[in-house]
Amino acid sequence: MANVIQFFMTPDDEVAFFRFLERFVLEVYPRRVPEDWKTFRAHQDHIEKLPQEDLYLVASDLGPAIVDKMKRGPDKGYWRVDEVRSPVIFMERCRTNEEGELVSGSLWAELDITAQTGRKNAAPDRFRRLFLEIEEYVKKTFRRGQPKDFFVGPKAARLYKEGLVLRDSAHRGGTVNVYK
Numbered sequence: 001m002a003n004v005i006q007f008f009m010t011p012d013d014e015v016a017f018f019r020f021l022e023r024f025v026l027e028v029y030p031r032r033v034p035e036d037w038k039t040f041r042a043h044q045d046h047i048e049k050l051p052q053e054d055l056y057l058v059a060s061d062l063g064p065a066i067v068d069k070m071k072r073g074p075d076k077g078y079w080r081v082d083e084v085r086s087p088v089i090f091m092e093r094c095r096t097n098e099e100g101e102l103v104s105g106s107l108w109a110e111l112d113i114t115a116q117t118g119r120k121n122a123a124p125d126r127f128r129r130l131f132l133e134i135e136e137y138v139k140k141t142f143r144r145g146q147p148k149d150f151f152v153g154p155k156a157a158r159l160y161k162e163g164l165v166l167r168d169s170a171h172r173g174g175t176v177n178v179y180k
Contacts, residue, residue, distance in 0.1 A: 028046070052095075
């Protein structure tokens, strides 16, 4: 079972989050990696280069991103990052839906030995500490949501008070309130 952090971030919250990530050596990869992809570090100045919805943050100082070519399916011809064998954090970015609601995003990483994923060894301690430090930052700086599994960025919480609707990204996801 992966460690998951669900959140709501506005673009301003995302800039602050990537400012925090500058202290780590994290390279950005999209979910479907084109052959000509040029990696770059997670940095607040590179926000405009980020893939629109889903991305991987690879801890390249702990190990390389292991990529495989997709042989079938809709992503045929693209490369994909192996989430289990690579030291990666998957990030689903928040987005606005057609009704103007902010849809939740998430961060997750495989840290433990699990039968479902085939991980035979636990993630390195340095990678575990890195993810837990990011989790601690989110818990410390973001507000709690109701249901309690969600964290709401400071700017998103202010916009919620002004009437912004926070929507869970799950299928038929409900609304999320900011805990007072």
